[in-house]
Amino acid sequence: MYINCHTYYSLRFGTLSELELLQLAQENHVGQLVLTDINNTSACLNFVRKAQDYGVKPILGIDFRNGVDQCYVGIAKNNEGYQELNNFLSEHLHQEKKFAPKAPFFKNAYVVYPFEKVLLNEQKTFFEHEFIGISIADLRRLPFSKIIELKDRLVVQQPVTFRNKRDFNAHRLLRAIDKNVLLSKLPQIEEARPEEKMFPMQNLAAAFSEYSFILENTERLLRSCSIHFDFSEGRKPQNLETYLGDTASDEVMLEQLCQEGLPYRYEEVDEVILERLQKELGLIKKMGFVSYFLINWDIVSYARKQGFFYVGRGSGANSIVAYLLRITDVDPIELDLYFERFINLYRVNPPDFDIDFSWKDREAVTQYIFDRFPHVSLLGTYVTFQVKGVIRELGKVFGLPKEEIDVLCDGKYHPSQLDEMSLLVLKYGELIKGMPNYLSIHAGGILITERPIHYFSATHLPPKGYPTTQFDMVIAEDVGLFKFDILSQRGLAKIEETLQVLAYNQPEQGETFDIHDIKRFKTDPVVNALVKSAQCMGCFYVESPAMRMLLKKLEVDTYLGLVAASSIIRPGVSKSGMMREYILRHREKGRAEERAHPVMLQIMPETYGVMVYQEDVIKVAHYFADLDLGEADVLRRGMSGKFRSREEFQKVKDKFVDNCRKKGYADTLIFEIWDQVASFAGYAFAKGHSASYAVESYQTLFLRAYFPLEYMVAVLNNGGGFYSAEFYIHEAQMLGARIHPPCINKSMAANCIYGKDLYLGYMYLRELEARVMERILKERKANGLFLSLADFVDRVPISIEQLSILIRIDAFRFTKVNKHELLWEAHLFLSKSTKLDHPKLFPAKPQHFTIPKLHSTDLEMAFTQLELLGFSLCSPFDILVDPPKNANGKRDLETYLDKYIDIYGYLVTVKNTKTHKGTRMNFATLVDQHGEVFDTVLFPPIAAQYPFRGRGIYRFYGKVVSEFGFLSIEVLKMQKQDYIQDPRYADMKTSKKPGVSVK
Structure with missing residues (x-):
């Protein structure tokens, strides 16, 4: 009723x-x-x-x-x-x-x-x-x-x-x-x-x-009302049923494409390859996934025709069919990829393809999909009320002052200290927490359906401008709708742009290699030497301090080693304590046989009986706990997201334990293995997924090895990576680039390079307006280089404030006129009331005036750069109040092993983390006086006593330690060093102190 x-x-x-x-x-x-x-x-x-x-x-x-x-x-x-x-x-x-x-x-x-x-x-x-x-x-x-x-x-x-x-x-x-x-x-x-x-x-x-x-x-x-949707286990996929219009034609096309792909992918086609291919094709047809493969093939084929770079990842990367169709670049035969992770008779949903495109190209690919297929929509998701967010919202609704709201958000209070209103905020915060707040868009999910999407859901229209479902991926899968993941990634844009930079900076080099020739890169000794030495700054997925540390500890110098490392670094392995155990088993012969359970070692011999890849969860569930492959896949999927709370997952968990007990395993062993599964699976990569990442890593490592300057320009122009732009500029300098601040006649909006001269882009001038950049570049392209400040002012509409930024950063240094004199000239040419709508019709008549002799210093320039760019191009060690008292650097760590060292470092990045007891500790990466990178660790007592206070140079005293060959400093004392007072304001007598800290 x-x-x-x-x-x-x-x-x-x-x-x-x-x-x-x-x-x-x-x-x-x-x-x-x-x-x-x-x-x-x-x-x-x-x-x-x-x-x-x-x-x-x-x-x-x-x-x-x-x-x-x-x-x-x-x-x-x-x-x-x-x-x-x-x-x-x-x-x-x-x-x-x-x-x-x-x-x-x-x-x-x-x-x-x-x-x-x-x-x-x-x-x-x-x-x-x-x-x-x-x-x-x-x-x-x-x-x-x-x-x-x-x-x-x-x-x-x-x-x-x-x-x-x-x-x-x-x-x-x-x-x-x-x-x-x-x-x-x-x-x-x-x-x-x-x-x-x-x-x-x-x-x-x-x-x-x-x-x-x-x-x-x-x-x-x-x-009189009746509604039905099929949620049964044997339901048919609701995606676009056929690619060509009928199933038989689709199947013929898929087989034909695979045959065409064989000679491209394999020099010799043996029985193993053909047997794997036939097994996959049989299952793909039986499960009704043929159109799913063909649609993915259509998308990547379009991308290749447009010259777009892409990487195919996900469980589909375990498939030889995907490899032959060039959806992925991962050879499942070479890597012995687990077939049942990719597809099995129990698995209702098709293999997962995450296709990464450059952030510049993704929009064009998305538009193509919407134009190409009849029923397309983006997949929705829900943004829910989170604890702190809902407390803030309720605090405002109840009229609490900001200070009281902050206390509630921080959680640093005792309930007895709170008034009635604050208690109500907390009470209703618990009730509202987790409720949906508004609809949003899945990171990359696109649905291509047989029926119109409105058969399943209404759609809304977010700012992206594409119809978007009002349900999420979990519900979509329940009803048989399987997403196509079209994602964006800056790493691919770096590869693409490196080739573009090479085309103008070293045109003769661009023809000497094929960026897709992964087999060549995998065996290149120069590239593998970079991996082994962890010289990977700027390279996709392998540049972070944690990854560099792992590469050194594992002594990785091969593609297969990098595939494993890409998954070992994920939170699940380290959380379960198995990352350390994996390293020990890798380095110590016989440890695996001694420590691993025989069944685990038999299931995963290449990873020493340690779960490293997502399919290892399936293997353990199937072979160790005797779950069938369908139940094992439920377990894998249930380890993350909403699916974990479902009763299907709970039933499988119970069966896992019951089966193990029936096999006579002790509870201690059962729950030790279960804890590994539980902590690990939600974060794990499929092996094919890791391999896809490793392929892209090798592409970027090759470019860094042979074309380091062009590659660093591309890294900078595509948002950097793990580190700040300042650090990549430093890295380019270490690799031989001459760094120049923005120049009116040489710079572009982004960075550009001529030979070894790297000119910073106007984009780093934080207060320079985009329209001013556009005017400069448009005028320069149309009418040639600027001859003088007067010529520039005549040709480019600009305010005195914007022109001052360019002069102060020394963008007119080609004039050979001191920037202070140029500022005087600028104020005579322009006033605050100057109209900027269009260039002057007639050049200004030159005025004759006398300007006092002015000069600027390198020190002054350093602080101006710090203000305008956010960093200076000189060494930060040059502007310290007190010069370093020693020259110790990374190169000296070996000498000081197990001894104490006094060392200075410019802060690159800090990772704040918590111990299992919840206390804070720090891992910091720094650059020494010689430009080399070193790492430090501050355990909880030291981290509490010596907190990092922003950017700048720190002096450390600590013990040099080695863990599996990776050297770092366990800090005992730390002190931030003062920069000299900004010389531009030295006469203002704002402070009697000789130095000020720059944070």
Whole structure:
């Protein structure tokens, strides 16, 4: 009898999940109800999926509202009616249109107008599919209105938004958050009525006992509705069924493409390759995944034609078919990739392909997909209220001062110290935490469906401009919709741009290699030497301090070693304590046989019985715990995200333990292995995924090895990487580049290089406006180099403030005129009232004036660069108050092994982490006086005593230690060094102290 029910997907309005709504129905003996969220269908599919578990017949609808003003409720008679409602809602969401007072004519959906609206609009005629909703509160007025005469049009419309008083209070808080007002200022019109609750069926029937015809009408309406989606294990994929129009043609095409790919990928095609290929093709056809492969092939084929770089990752990288179709660059035969991770008969969903494109190219690929296929949408996701965020929002709603809100967010308080308002914030914060706040977009998921997407969901239109589903990837998979992941990655843009830089800086070199010739790179001794020495700054995935440290400890000098390292570095392995154990087993012969369980060692011999890759979870579950491959895959998927809380996952976990006990394993062993699985799997890479990363790493390592300067320019122009731009500029300098500050005649918006001369781009001038850059470059391209400051001012419309930035950074140094004199000239040429709309029609007449002799120093320039660029181009050690008292650097660490060293370092990056006891410790990477990088560790007592205070130079005293050959300094004392006072303000007498710290 409930035809107007809300969940918390009625965003910032509803208060309960779809499962809580079903539970509420079960408790009140409600056998059928209609889910009608406000302008939203996020909960619909899961509501249908779970309804049978609660003995409820699910019916779907939408509550169409302008803000909180209810226009009418649409109720789907069937799946086609649900699609009609979704079409109608989506049109209004996309165009941001208000709903008209009168609903359109729906062929397969009912419309229920609220009693109040019918009275207000004086509506007298209704179609066969239109009804008037009467709530319990409306019964008082019904006998006195003419609406009572429309007996066959009246139905029960008792809205359900709350379970109890606490829910109602939470609802009011959500409405205040939504309207950004104090709770005391929330208009009552913005709230739902407190009586919007579910009553037991007998109570509802009793309330309408005098109007039995209303109950009968409602029952008749509900009986005529039926909705069905297939959530069974054997469901068919709902993606685009065929690529060419029929299955047979698709299968022929897939086989043909594989045959064409064989000679490209393999010099010799042996029985192992052909057997693997036939096995995969058979399963792909049987599982109905042929079109999925062909669509991915279509996307990457388009990318190659456009000259776009891409990397195929995910479990699909375990596939030889994907390798032959050039979706991935990972050879599963070479790496002995686990077939069942990629595909098996138990696996309902197709293999996962994450296809990375350059951030510059991804938009074009996305547009191509939307243009190429008939039914396409982006996949949605929900941004939920998080602990600190909801406390801040509620604090504002209750009118708490910022200081009190900060205390609550920090969690550093005792409940006895808090007043009533603060306690309410915490109480309702717990209730609202985890509720959806607004709809967003999945990082890269795209759905390409057989049916129109509105068959499953309404769509909204985020700023990206593409229709986006109102449900997430978990629900999509439940109903058989499998996403195509089109992602962006800056690493690929670095490769692409390096080749472009090479084309103008060393045109003769660009023809000497193929960037896709991975086999050559894998065996290149120069490249492998970089890996072994961990000289990987700027290189994809291998440049972080942790990765450099791991490469040294594992003595990695091969592609296969890098594949393993790419996965070992993931949080799961280190969290389980197995990273250290892996290193020990790698370095100590016989340790694996001594320490590993025989079954584990048999399952994973190449990784010494340690779980390293995601498929290892499947192997352990299958061979160690005797789960079938389907159950093993549930376990793998359940280790992360929403899926972990599902009952399917819990059943598999229980079976894992039971099976192990039946095999006679001790509980200590069972739970030790389970803990490894649990801590590890959510973060793990599939081996093929790791291999894909390693391929890209080798491409970047090759470019760094042979074209280091061009590569560093590309790194800088694409947002750097793990470190700041300053550090990559330093690295380029160490590799032989001459670094020049921005220049009017040589620089571009981004960095550029001529021979070994690297000119910084205008983009580093933080206060220089984009339009000024555009004008400079456009004018220079059209009419040639600038001859003088006067020539520049005549040709480029610019304000005195913007021109001053360029002069101060010495961008006019080609004039050979001191920048102080140029600033005088600039103020004579321009005034603050100078109009900037267009260049001057006639050159300014030269004025004759006398300027006092001025000069600038290198020291002054360093501080100007620090101000304008954020870093100086001189060594930071040159501007210390007190020069370093020694010349110790990285090169001396070997000599000081197990001894104490006094060393200076310029801070590059700090990683703050916590011990298992929750105390803070630091790992810091620094550059020494000679430009070389070294690493330090500050254990909790030292980290607490000596906190890092921002950028700058620090003096350390500590012990040089070696862990598996990786040298670092365990710090005992640390002191930040003072920079000299800025010479530009030295005469201002703002401080009597000789030095100031630059933070």
